[in-house]
């Protein structure tokens with residue numbers, strides 16, 4: 001299985017993402033610069049964290065115009081797994097691939113710490129290796145993680161089981177403790193916590209690795225690869 005890590009000017013978690021896939025998951029991975037226009041040959045697309053375009057205007061608001069985003073949308077439309085972490089989540093929101101918006105953290109401070117997350121939906125291609133209702137530990141590092149959407153959208157998210165992760169304790173003001181959501185089809189996941197920084201017990205937690213393993217498990221099942 002081949003993963004792409006999209007690199008925007010200002011991305012800073014691209015290396016962590018690359019390391020997680022290559023060294024911990026042991027799958028193929030390549031960087032793809034934001035100026036590229038094709039994602040042909042990739043099976044899964046990862047949008048890493050960081051400060052794309054210096055977070056000017058709004059986090060992710062400028063990155064959505066990067067040439068590669070057209071290919072990301074096409075990959076999303078054909079059902080490939082797309083994962084946006086932190087700034088990657090913000091880009092997916094701004095690009096309209098996920099509903100809602102991200103606001104400044106309620107207390108207007110940057111939050112960097114390990115947090116508890118509840119797996120609210122373990123039937124997705126990103127969470128099939130977790131237990132139902134499992135609580136996991138993954139670090140966050142953001143200033144704009146206060147997820148918001150209108151009531152209608154929230155109802156739809158809940159009805160379709162699109163809320164995948166919630167915070168055990170609300171750290172940033174996010175509506176209904178939301179930490180991660182998918183699109184309606186379930187193949188685009190955005191989450192503020194960083195699973196790529198939780199892939200080895202030396203990092204304080206290895207709970208993030210199961211997320212990447214879930215993507216591989218799903219892909220292998222789809223392609224009938226049993227080994």
Ligand SMILES: NC(=O)CC[C@H](N)C(=O)O
Pocket residue numbers: 048049050051052055059085086087088141142143144145
């Ligand atoms: N780690 C990150 O991706 C930071 C995300 C974003 N730029 C913020 O501070 O909200």
